[in-house]
Amino acid sequence: MAPALKGGPFRPPWLTGFLCALAFVLHGLPPSVASALALERTPIWQGQLWRLWSGHWLHFSLSHLLWDLLVVVLAAGWLEQLSRKLLVAVVCLAPVLISVALLLFCPDMTRYGGLSGLGISLLTALAITKLLRSAGLPWLVLLLALALKIAVEALDGGSLLGVFPNGTIRNMPEAHAAGFLAGAMLAVLWRTRSKTDS
Protein backbone atom coordinates (compact mmCIF):
# COMPACT_ATOMS: atom_id res chain seq x y z
CA MET A 1 0.00 0.00 0.00
CA ALA A 2 1.35 3.39 -0.96
CA PRO A 3 2.19 5.74 1.83
CA ALA A 4 -0.27 8.61 2.09
CA LEU A 5 1.57 11.83 1.33
CA LYS A 6 -1.32 14.05 0.41
CA GLY A 7 -2.56 16.48 2.94
CA GLY A 8 -6.20 16.23 3.82
CA PRO A 9 -8.56 17.19 6.57
CA PHE A 10 -7.15 17.79 10.04
CA ARG A 11 -6.23 14.57 11.82
CA PRO A 12 -6.08 14.47 15.58
CA PRO A 13 -2.33 14.12 16.28
CA TRP A 14 -2.74 11.29 18.75
CA LEU A 15 0.59 9.76 17.81
CA THR A 16 2.34 13.05 18.57
CA GLY A 17 0.44 13.21 21.84
CA PHE A 18 1.54 9.68 22.66
CA LEU A 19 5.19 10.54 21.91
CA CYS A 20 4.95 13.61 24.13
CA ALA A 21 3.46 11.57 26.98
CA LEU A 22 6.10 8.89 26.52
CA ALA A 23 8.89 11.47 26.85
CA PHE A 24 7.43 12.78 30.12
CA VAL A 25 6.89 9.28 31.53
CA LEU A 26 10.44 8.20 30.70
CA HIS A 27 11.83 11.42 32.17
CA GLY A 28 10.05 10.64 35.42
CA LEU A 29 11.47 7.14 35.73
CA PRO A 30 13.65 6.41 38.75
CA PRO A 31 17.37 6.42 37.91
CA SER A 32 17.69 2.66 38.42
CA VAL A 33 15.12 2.01 35.67
CA ALA A 34 16.32 4.83 33.44
CA SER A 35 19.85 3.47 33.53
CA ALA A 36 18.60 0.31 31.82
CA LEU A 37 17.34 2.43 28.92
CA ALA A 38 20.25 4.85 28.54
CA LEU A 39 22.32 4.90 25.40
CA GLU A 40 25.60 3.55 26.75
CA ARG A 41 28.38 2.16 24.66
CA THR A 42 29.37 -0.89 26.71
CA PRO A 43 25.90 -2.43 27.26
CA ILE A 44 25.09 -1.94 23.59
CA TRP A 45 28.19 -3.91 22.62
CA GLN A 46 26.95 -6.57 25.04
CA GLY A 47 23.73 -6.90 23.07
CA GLN A 48 21.29 -4.51 24.76
CA LEU A 49 20.26 -3.06 21.42
CA TRP A 50 17.05 -1.41 22.65
CA ARG A 51 19.26 1.30 24.10
CA LEU A 52 19.94 2.50 20.55
CA TRP A 53 16.34 3.74 20.48
CA SER A 54 15.35 4.25 24.09
CA GLY A 55 18.39 6.33 25.06
CA HIS A 56 17.12 9.31 23.09
CA TRP A 57 14.07 9.65 25.33
CA LEU A 58 16.11 10.27 28.48
CA HIS A 59 17.03 13.82 29.38
CA PHE A 60 19.41 15.41 31.86
CA SER A 61 17.08 18.11 33.13
CA LEU A 62 13.50 19.30 32.76
CA SER A 63 14.56 22.28 30.67
CA HIS A 64 16.56 19.94 28.42
CA LEU A 65 13.41 17.82 27.95
CA LEU A 66 11.09 20.78 27.34
CA TRP A 67 13.22 22.44 24.66
CA ASP A 68 13.76 19.17 22.81
CA LEU A 69 10.12 18.19 23.11
CA LEU A 70 8.87 21.55 21.86
CA VAL A 71 10.58 21.02 18.52
CA VAL A 72 9.61 17.33 18.39
CA VAL A 73 5.93 18.08 19.09
CA LEU A 74 5.71 20.88 16.51
CA ALA A 75 7.49 18.92 13.78
CA ALA A 76 5.81 15.59 14.57
CA GLY A 77 2.37 17.18 14.76
CA TRP A 78 2.85 18.79 11.36
CA LEU A 79 4.32 15.61 9.82
CA GLU A 80 1.44 13.58 11.23
CA GLN A 81 -0.93 15.71 9.16
CA LEU A 82 0.99 14.73 6.04
CA SER A 83 1.69 11.08 6.75
CA ARG A 84 1.32 9.20 9.98
CA LYS A 85 3.23 6.28 8.57
CA LEU A 86 6.21 8.43 7.64
CA LEU A 87 6.11 9.80 11.18
CA VAL A 88 6.16 6.26 12.56
CA ALA A 89 9.06 5.37 10.28
CA VAL A 90 11.08 8.41 11.36
CA VAL A 91 10.35 7.93 15.06
CA CYS A 92 11.29 4.25 14.88
CA LEU A 93 14.35 4.40 12.65
CA ALA A 94 15.97 7.83 13.04
CA PRO A 95 17.02 7.36 16.71
CA VAL A 96 18.68 4.06 15.83
CA LEU A 97 20.54 5.59 12.89
CA ILE A 98 21.65 8.55 15.00
CA SER A 99 22.86 6.23 17.75
CA VAL A 100 24.89 4.15 15.34
CA ALA A 101 26.44 7.32 13.89
CA LEU A 102 27.34 8.60 17.37
CA LEU A 103 28.88 5.29 18.41
CA LEU A 104 30.94 5.19 15.25
CA PHE A 105 32.03 8.79 14.91
CA CYS A 106 32.28 9.89 18.56
CA PRO A 107 34.49 7.19 20.07
CA ASP A 108 35.15 9.18 23.27
CA MET A 109 31.43 9.46 24.08
CA THR A 110 30.25 6.83 26.53
CA ARG A 111 26.63 7.93 27.16
CA TYR A 112 24.06 9.98 25.32
CA GLY A 113 20.65 11.40 26.09
CA GLY A 114 18.23 13.78 24.40
CA LEU A 115 15.58 13.91 21.69
CA SER A 116 17.26 16.66 19.70
CA GLY A 117 18.56 14.32 17.01
CA LEU A 118 15.06 12.95 16.45
CA GLY A 119 13.70 16.52 16.47
CA ILE A 120 16.07 17.47 13.64
CA SER A 121 15.14 14.28 11.76
CA LEU A 122 11.47 15.19 11.99
CA LEU A 123 12.12 18.76 10.87
CA THR A 124 14.18 17.56 7.92
CA ALA A 125 11.67 14.88 6.93
CA LEU A 126 8.88 17.46 7.11
CA ALA A 127 10.79 19.96 4.96
CA ILE A 128 11.79 17.37 2.34
CA THR A 129 8.30 15.90 2.18
CA LYS A 130 6.84 19.36 1.65
CA LEU A 131 9.54 20.20 -0.87
CA LEU A 132 8.97 17.01 -2.83
CA ARG A 133 5.27 17.84 -2.90
CA SER A 134 6.21 21.11 -4.63
CA ALA A 135 5.27 23.16 -1.62
CA GLY A 136 7.93 25.61 -2.68
CA LEU A 137 10.67 27.87 -1.53
CA PRO A 138 9.90 28.17 2.23
CA TRP A 139 10.77 24.52 2.84
CA LEU A 140 13.98 24.81 0.88
CA VAL A 141 14.80 27.78 3.10
CA LEU A 142 14.09 25.65 6.16
CA LEU A 143 16.37 22.91 4.92
CA LEU A 144 19.21 25.30 4.18
CA ALA A 145 18.75 27.13 7.47
CA LEU A 146 18.80 23.83 9.35
CA ALA A 147 22.01 22.76 7.64
CA LEU A 148 23.57 26.15 8.36
CA LYS A 149 22.57 26.13 12.03
CA ILE A 150 23.95 22.64 12.53
CA ALA A 151 27.22 23.65 10.84
CA VAL A 152 27.49 26.74 13.03
CA GLU A 153 26.86 24.63 16.14
CA ALA A 154 29.55 22.17 15.11
CA LEU A 155 32.07 24.97 14.62
CA ASP A 156 31.06 26.96 17.69
CA GLY A 157 33.15 25.83 20.60
CA GLY A 158 31.18 28.13 22.88
CA SER A 159 28.05 26.01 22.63
CA LEU A 160 30.05 23.32 24.39
CA LEU A 161 30.16 25.55 27.46
CA GLY A 162 27.20 26.05 29.65
CA VAL A 163 24.46 24.21 27.78
CA PHE A 164 24.04 21.60 30.47
CA PRO A 165 24.11 22.13 34.21
CA ASN A 166 26.55 19.28 34.61
CA GLY A 167 29.96 20.05 33.16
CA THR A 168 30.64 16.46 32.24
CA ILE A 169 27.89 16.59 29.60
CA ARG A 170 28.89 17.79 26.17
CA ASN A 171 26.45 19.27 23.68
CA MET A 172 26.49 17.06 20.59
CA PRO A 173 26.09 18.84 17.26
CA GLU A 174 27.07 15.47 15.73
CA ALA A 175 23.68 14.11 16.79
CA HIS A 176 22.00 16.97 14.94
CA ALA A 177 24.04 16.32 11.80
CA ALA A 178 23.20 12.62 11.99
CA GLY A 179 19.53 13.48 12.60
CA PHE A 180 19.52 15.75 9.56
CA LEU A 181 20.94 13.02 7.34
CA ALA A 182 18.67 10.33 8.80
CA GLY A 183 15.55 12.49 8.33
CA ALA A 184 16.53 13.37 4.76
CA MET A 185 17.28 9.76 3.91
CA LEU A 186 14.02 8.43 5.35
CA ALA A 187 11.91 11.11 3.65
CA VAL A 188 13.53 10.50 0.26
CA LEU A 189 13.22 6.71 0.63
CA TRP A 190 9.61 7.11 1.61
CA ARG A 191 8.94 9.25 -1.43
CA THR A 192 10.77 6.77 -3.69
CA ARG A 193 8.76 3.89 -2.24
CA SER A 194 5.60 5.89 -2.69
CA LYS A 195 6.35 6.48 -6.38
CA THR A 196 7.33 2.82 -6.94
CA ASP A 197 4.15 1.57 -5.30
CA SER A 198 1.97 3.92 -7.31
Add this chain to the structure above:
Amino acid sequence: MPFPMASIEKIDSRPSSPLLYYTSPMKAKTALDLLTVFLAVVFTGCVGMYGRNRNSRSSSIADYLYPKQERLLVNPQMPVLELPLRVGLAFAPVENPWGNEISSLQKEQLLERVAATFRAQNFVKSIEVIPAGYLRKEGSFTNLDQVRRLLGIDVVVLVSYDQMQFTDDNLLSLTYWTIVGAYLFTGNKNDTQTLIEAAVYDIPSRSLLFRAPGSNQIKSTSTAIGTSERRREDAAKSLALAMDDVTKNLDLNLAQFKERIKQGSANVQIKHQPGYTGGGALDAGYVLLLLGCGGLAWLWRRR
Protein backbone atom coordinates in the same frame (compact mmCIF):
# COMPACT_ATOMS: atom_id res chain seq x y z
CA MET B 1 102.03 95.18 96.38
CA PRO B 2 100.09 92.97 98.64
CA PHE B 3 96.84 91.55 97.36
CA PRO B 4 93.69 93.08 98.82
CA MET B 5 92.06 90.63 101.25
CA ALA B 6 88.60 91.09 99.88
CA SER B 7 89.72 89.96 96.49
CA ILE B 8 91.44 86.92 97.96
CA GLU B 9 88.24 85.88 99.83
CA LYS B 10 86.17 86.25 96.66
CA ILE B 11 88.53 83.99 94.82
CA ASP B 12 88.50 81.43 97.63
CA SER B 13 84.72 81.38 97.81
CA ARG B 14 84.51 79.71 94.37
CA PRO B 15 83.88 76.01 94.50
CA SER B 16 86.80 73.78 93.87
CA SER B 17 84.94 71.75 91.20
CA PRO B 18 82.47 72.76 88.50
CA LEU B 19 79.78 70.52 90.04
CA LEU B 20 80.05 72.21 93.32
CA TYR B 21 79.92 75.41 91.42
CA TYR B 22 76.24 74.72 90.50
CA THR B 23 75.05 73.67 93.87
CA SER B 24 73.76 77.04 94.66
CA PRO B 25 70.00 76.76 95.32
CA MET B 26 68.95 78.89 92.40
CA LYS B 27 71.05 77.10 89.83
CA ALA B 28 70.23 73.64 91.16
CA LYS B 29 66.54 74.32 90.60
CA THR B 30 67.22 75.32 86.99
CA ALA B 31 69.22 72.17 86.43
CA LEU B 32 66.43 70.02 87.86
CA ASP B 33 63.90 71.70 85.58
CA LEU B 34 66.05 71.06 82.55
CA LEU B 35 66.54 67.42 83.54
CA THR B 36 62.79 66.95 83.95
CA VAL B 37 62.07 68.42 80.56
CA PHE B 38 64.82 66.32 79.01
CA LEU B 39 63.51 63.09 80.52
CA ALA B 40 59.94 63.94 79.61
CA VAL B 41 60.92 64.57 76.02
CA VAL B 42 62.99 61.40 75.84
CA PHE B 43 60.40 59.08 77.37
CA THR B 44 57.27 60.52 75.83
CA GLY B 45 59.14 60.64 72.57
CA CYS B 46 59.77 56.94 72.92
CA VAL B 47 56.09 56.33 73.55
CA GLY B 48 55.18 58.55 70.64
CA MET B 49 57.52 56.63 68.40
CA TYR B 50 56.10 53.30 69.59
CA GLY B 51 54.38 51.53 66.72
CA ARG B 52 55.01 54.19 64.12
CA ASN B 53 56.26 52.45 61.05
CA ARG B 54 55.39 51.16 57.63
CA ASN B 55 55.21 47.54 56.74
CA SER B 56 54.69 45.63 53.52
CA ARG B 57 54.36 42.07 52.32
CA SER B 58 53.84 40.75 48.86
CA SER B 59 54.09 37.83 46.52
CA SER B 60 54.51 38.05 42.79
CA ILE B 61 53.26 35.80 40.02
CA ALA B 62 55.92 37.18 37.67
CA ASP B 63 58.68 36.28 40.14
CA TYR B 64 57.30 32.76 40.41
CA LEU B 65 56.67 32.10 36.72
CA TYR B 66 59.45 34.13 35.16
CA PRO B 67 62.24 34.21 37.75
CA LYS B 68 65.14 34.66 35.36
CA GLN B 69 65.28 37.56 33.01
CA GLU B 70 66.29 35.39 30.08
CA ARG B 71 63.20 33.26 30.58
CA LEU B 72 60.77 36.12 30.31
CA LEU B 73 59.95 35.16 26.75
CA VAL B 74 57.97 31.97 27.23
CA ASN B 75 56.12 31.35 23.97
CA PRO B 76 52.55 30.48 24.87
CA GLN B 77 50.76 28.04 22.58
CA MET B 78 47.09 27.91 21.67
CA PRO B 79 45.35 26.60 24.82
CA VAL B 80 43.25 23.49 24.35
CA LEU B 81 40.80 23.30 27.23
CA GLU B 82 39.56 19.76 27.80
CA LEU B 83 36.20 19.94 29.53
CA PRO B 84 35.32 19.47 32.26
CA LEU B 85 38.30 21.31 33.70
CA ARG B 86 40.25 20.33 36.79
CA VAL B 87 41.42 23.49 38.48
CA GLY B 88 44.14 24.07 41.06
CA LEU B 89 44.37 27.11 43.31
CA ALA B 90 47.42 28.52 45.03
CA PHE B 91 49.13 31.65 46.25
CA ALA B 92 52.28 32.44 44.31
CA PRO B 93 55.03 31.28 46.67
CA VAL B 94 57.21 33.86 48.37
CA GLU B 95 60.26 33.58 50.53
CA ASN B 96 60.01 36.41 52.96
CA PRO B 97 63.18 36.94 54.96
CA TRP B 98 61.28 38.83 57.66
CA GLY B 99 58.74 36.08 58.21
CA ASN B 100 55.95 38.48 57.40
CA GLU B 101 53.97 36.09 55.20
CA ILE B 102 50.27 35.32 55.36
CA SER B 103 49.64 32.24 57.47
CA SER B 104 48.76 28.98 55.74
CA LEU B 105 45.38 28.87 57.46
CA GLN B 106 44.57 32.37 56.28
CA LYS B 107 45.66 31.52 52.76
CA GLU B 108 43.44 28.46 52.72
CA GLN B 109 40.44 30.48 53.90
CA LEU B 110 41.07 33.11 51.24
CA LEU B 111 41.46 30.55 48.47
CA GLU B 112 38.21 28.88 49.47
CA ARG B 113 36.43 32.09 48.46
CA VAL B 114 37.90 31.85 44.98
CA ALA B 115 37.17 28.13 44.81
CA ALA B 116 33.48 28.81 45.41
CA THR B 117 33.39 30.94 42.24
CA PHE B 118 34.79 28.12 40.15
CA ARG B 119 32.65 25.42 41.71
CA ALA B 120 29.59 27.24 40.43
CA GLN B 121 30.77 26.81 36.83
CA ASN B 122 29.32 23.87 34.96
CA PHE B 123 32.50 23.20 33.00
CA VAL B 124 34.63 22.69 36.09
CA LYS B 125 34.90 19.10 37.24
CA SER B 126 36.99 19.66 40.34
CA ILE B 127 38.83 22.42 42.10
CA GLU B 128 41.38 21.98 44.81
CA VAL B 129 43.72 24.12 46.82
CA ILE B 130 47.33 23.23 46.06
CA PRO B 131 49.23 22.69 49.31
CA ALA B 132 51.95 25.29 49.84
CA GLY B 133 54.61 22.58 49.96
CA TYR B 134 54.03 21.68 46.33
CA LEU B 135 55.14 25.06 45.02
CA ARG B 136 58.77 26.15 45.03
CA LYS B 137 59.92 29.74 44.99
CA GLU B 138 60.79 30.72 41.41
CA GLY B 139 59.56 27.29 40.36
CA SER B 140 58.15 28.60 37.08
CA PHE B 141 56.20 26.38 34.68
CA THR B 142 58.50 23.45 35.40
CA ASN B 143 57.16 23.39 38.93
CA LEU B 144 53.59 23.80 37.64
CA ASP B 145 54.10 20.84 35.29
CA GLN B 146 55.09 18.73 38.28
CA VAL B 147 52.05 19.87 40.23
CA ARG B 148 49.88 19.15 37.20
CA ARG B 149 51.12 15.57 37.07
CA LEU B 150 50.88 15.09 40.83
CA LEU B 151 47.39 16.50 41.32
CA GLY B 152 45.94 15.96 37.86
CA ILE B 153 44.99 19.57 37.21
CA ASP B 154 44.71 21.33 33.85
CA VAL B 155 44.36 24.95 34.86
CA VAL B 156 45.87 26.83 37.78
CA VAL B 157 44.64 29.97 39.46
CA LEU B 158 47.65 31.79 40.90
CA VAL B 159 46.96 34.46 43.46
CA SER B 160 49.44 37.21 44.27
CA TYR B 161 49.10 39.99 46.80
CA ASP B 162 50.70 43.23 47.81
CA GLN B 163 49.82 44.69 51.18
CA MET B 164 51.20 47.86 52.76
CA GLN B 165 50.50 49.24 56.21
CA PHE B 166 51.26 52.70 57.50
CA THR B 167 50.92 54.02 61.02
CA ASP B 168 51.12 57.69 61.98
CA ASP B 169 50.26 59.75 65.04
CA ASN B 170 47.29 62.01 65.43
CA LEU B 171 46.69 64.75 68.01
CA LEU B 172 45.66 62.25 70.65
CA SER B 173 49.17 60.90 70.65
CA LEU B 174 50.09 63.91 72.80
CA THR B 175 48.41 62.02 75.63
CA TYR B 176 51.12 59.38 75.33
CA TRP B 177 53.31 61.82 77.28
CA THR B 178 51.38 60.75 80.30
CA ILE B 179 52.27 57.07 79.72
CA VAL B 180 48.74 56.07 80.76
CA GLY B 181 47.49 57.79 77.63
CA ALA B 182 49.27 55.16 75.54
CA TYR B 183 46.79 52.63 76.92
CA LEU B 184 43.67 54.76 76.77
CA PHE B 185 43.73 57.10 73.79
CA THR B 186 43.72 56.14 70.14
CA GLY B 187 46.56 58.33 69.05
CA ASN B 188 47.67 56.15 66.15
CA LYS B 189 46.23 56.25 62.63
CA ASN B 190 46.59 53.01 60.69
CA ASP B 191 46.21 52.71 56.95
CA THR B 192 46.16 49.27 55.31
CA GLN B 193 46.16 48.94 51.52
CA THR B 194 45.81 45.58 49.81
CA LEU B 195 45.97 44.62 46.17
CA ILE B 196 45.28 41.02 45.11
CA GLU B 197 45.36 39.54 41.66
CA ALA B 198 44.18 36.14 40.50
CA ALA B 199 45.59 34.95 37.19
CA VAL B 200 44.21 31.85 35.49
CA TYR B 201 46.82 29.89 33.51
CA ASP B 202 46.46 26.90 31.23
CA ILE B 203 49.50 24.91 32.31
CA PRO B 204 50.25 22.83 29.17
CA SER B 205 50.18 25.84 26.86
CA ARG B 206 51.68 28.32 29.38
CA SER B 207 48.89 30.71 28.45
CA LEU B 208 47.21 33.29 30.61
CA LEU B 209 43.49 32.73 30.08
CA PHE B 210 42.24 35.70 32.06
CA ARG B 211 42.90 37.61 35.25
CA ALA B 212 40.94 39.38 37.94
CA PRO B 213 42.20 42.09 40.29
CA GLY B 214 40.84 43.11 43.67
CA SER B 215 41.74 45.88 46.07
CA ASN B 216 40.84 47.24 49.45
CA GLN B 217 41.85 50.03 51.79
CA ILE B 218 41.13 50.13 55.50
CA LYS B 219 41.76 53.04 57.82
CA SER B 220 41.63 52.69 61.57
CA THR B 221 42.87 54.18 64.80
CA SER B 222 44.42 52.48 67.77
CA THR B 223 46.10 53.10 71.07
CA ALA B 224 49.86 52.93 71.16
CA ILE B 225 49.77 49.66 73.03
CA GLY B 226 47.04 48.14 70.80
CA THR B 227 48.53 49.19 67.49
CA SER B 228 50.28 45.94 66.71
CA GLU B 229 47.15 43.88 67.30
CA ARG B 230 45.01 46.34 65.37
CA ARG B 231 47.35 46.23 62.41
CA ARG B 232 47.17 42.45 62.34
CA GLU B 233 43.35 42.58 62.40
CA ASP B 234 43.31 45.22 59.66
CA ALA B 235 45.68 43.18 57.54
CA ALA B 236 43.49 40.09 57.76
CA LYS B 237 40.28 42.04 57.18
CA SER B 238 41.71 43.93 54.25
CA LEU B 239 42.94 40.71 52.65
CA ALA B 240 39.50 39.13 53.03
CA LEU B 241 37.72 42.16 51.56
CA ALA B 242 40.19 42.40 48.68
CA MET B 243 39.64 38.70 48.02
CA ASP B 244 35.87 39.32 47.93
CA ASP B 245 36.58 41.96 45.31
CA VAL B 246 38.67 39.43 43.38
CA THR B 247 35.88 36.85 43.41
CA LYS B 248 33.41 39.44 42.10
CA ASN B 249 35.76 40.39 39.27
CA LEU B 250 36.55 36.74 38.67
CA ASP B 251 32.84 36.03 38.15
CA LEU B 252 32.64 38.92 35.72
CA ASN B 253 35.80 38.02 33.83
CA LEU B 254 34.81 34.37 33.69
CA ALA B 255 31.51 35.34 32.06
CA GLN B 256 33.39 37.59 29.62
CA PHE B 257 35.82 34.77 28.89
CA LYS B 258 32.94 32.40 28.09
CA GLU B 259 31.40 35.07 25.89
CA ARG B 260 34.72 35.53 24.06
CA ILE B 261 34.87 31.76 23.48
CA LYS B 262 31.37 31.85 22.02
CA GLN B 263 32.36 34.72 19.75
CA GLY B 264 35.55 32.91 18.77
CA SER B 265 37.80 35.72 19.96
CA ALA B 266 39.22 33.96 23.01
CA ASN B 267 41.95 32.12 21.11
CA VAL B 268 41.30 28.80 22.81
CA GLN B 269 40.12 25.42 21.61
CA ILE B 270 37.48 23.53 23.52
CA LYS B 271 37.53 19.74 23.73
CA HIS B 272 35.98 17.16 25.98
CA GLN B 273 37.92 14.58 27.88
CA PRO B 274 37.47 10.97 26.75
CA GLY B 275 34.56 9.18 28.37
CA TYR B 276 32.23 12.17 28.34
CA THR B 277 28.45 12.05 28.27
CA GLY B 278 26.82 13.56 25.23
CA GLY B 279 23.57 15.47 25.25
CA GLY B 280 21.37 16.44 22.36
CA ALA B 281 19.93 19.85 23.10
CA LEU B 282 17.82 22.12 20.93
CA ASP B 283 17.33 25.79 21.52
CA ALA B 284 14.82 28.45 20.65
CA GLY B 285 16.55 28.93 17.30
CA TYR B 286 15.08 25.68 16.00
CA VAL B 287 11.59 26.57 17.17
CA LEU B 288 11.88 29.96 15.47
CA LEU B 289 13.11 28.31 12.29
CA LEU B 290 10.11 26.02 12.16
CA LEU B 291 7.59 28.73 13.00
CA GLY B 292 9.22 31.16 10.58
CA CYS B 293 9.11 28.59 7.84
CA GLY B 294 5.46 27.83 8.62
CA GLY B 295 4.60 31.52 8.34
CA LEU B 296 6.55 31.81 5.12
CA ALA B 297 4.78 28.74 3.70
CA TRP B 298 1.40 30.23 4.57
CA LEU B 299 2.29 33.49 2.81
CA TRP B 300 3.70 31.55 -0.13
CA ARG B 301 0.45 29.65 -0.57
CA ARG B 302 -1.63 32.85 -0.44
CA ARG B 303 0.38 34.78 -3.03
